[in-house]
Amino acid sequence: MKAFVFPGQGSQYVGMGLDLSESFTEAKHVFEEIDDTLEQKLSKIMFEGPEEELILTENTQPALMAVSIAIIKILKKRGFEISGVLAGHSLGEYTALTASNSFSIKDAALTLKLRGKAMQSSVGKNKGSMAAILGLNIDQILEIISKNELQNNVFVANDNADGQVVLSGLKEYIESSLEIFKENGARKAMKLAVSAPFHCPLMRPAQEIMEKSLSTIKLDKPSVPVISNVTVDFSSDENQIKNNLVNQVTEMVRWRETMIKFMDLGVEELYEIGSGSVLSNLAKRSCPSFKRKSAGNKESVENLLLELDC
Secondary structure (H helix, E strand, O other), rough: EEEEOOOOOOOOOOOHHHHHHHHHHHHHHHHHHHHHHOOOOOOHHHHOOOHHOOOOOHHHHHHHHHHHHHEEEEEEEEOOOOOEEEEEEEOHHHHHHHOOOOHHHHHHHHHHHHHHHHHOOOOOOOEEEEEEEOOOHHHHHHHHHHHHOOOOEEEEEEEEEEHHHHEEEEEHHHHHHHHHHHHHHOOEEOOOOOOOOOOOHHHHHHHHHHHHOOOOOOOOOOOOOOOOOOOOOOOOOOHHHHHHHHHHOOOEHHHHHHHHHHHHOOOEEEEEEEEOOHHHHHHHHOOOEEEEEEOOOHHHHHHHHHHHHO
């Protein structure tokens, strides 16, 4: 069985999507549609920068979705139908639902633009922070948080893989906790260059905005199962899918467990569709037996087309 996964924030870079737009009409049309939908030249920011505009959450989220969906359109145009099972990391779950024809491209772009704005504005500028803790697993992290009575201030945002956990919270608490994790066996504890503390209770204002927004959108039944970050399971029920997306704003991304779910389902091949190769590298740690492939630019997409015999 094949699994297709879609990246989250952090995989963006200036220039992403440019060679796809220049080489594939399908990609160009996706970028144009999203530009028109958002009434913004998002593609220009993606292709040319400046980086400080691209990394704004409200731009990063629809931009990453755009690149992934452009590649999906390229594959489909050449006769390859997405099958197996899908998942996406954080905003990538919206991309997965778009790839499975649950979201329209228009609704996904508008929703991710709003999601980015809402998440950015939930906590005051420069007040939130996130940190990566390397060398400890989720159980060890939770034990350290509990032992040091940090549970009201430091939250697990992403359980990415054994030995890679991301924390979220107010800047002062994240910074003061780093030494504690190092003293308790972390190989590395480092702040991440992010603009807000995602996937923690501090995002409740954004959660409320997303609940209201998603209630106005019609989602179709996914044509391919999409695993939720929150439940580590798939659903074809529109209300359940929306609830999962609402809860995702404040809850941990259970990516390590998603990889275990893939193994349980019989996945043998994993394809990362979109900018970067973060998820392929995480899969190497969690599921070393998987055949892994990333497709995010012209060369890698052409290689994937050859491999898929399209």
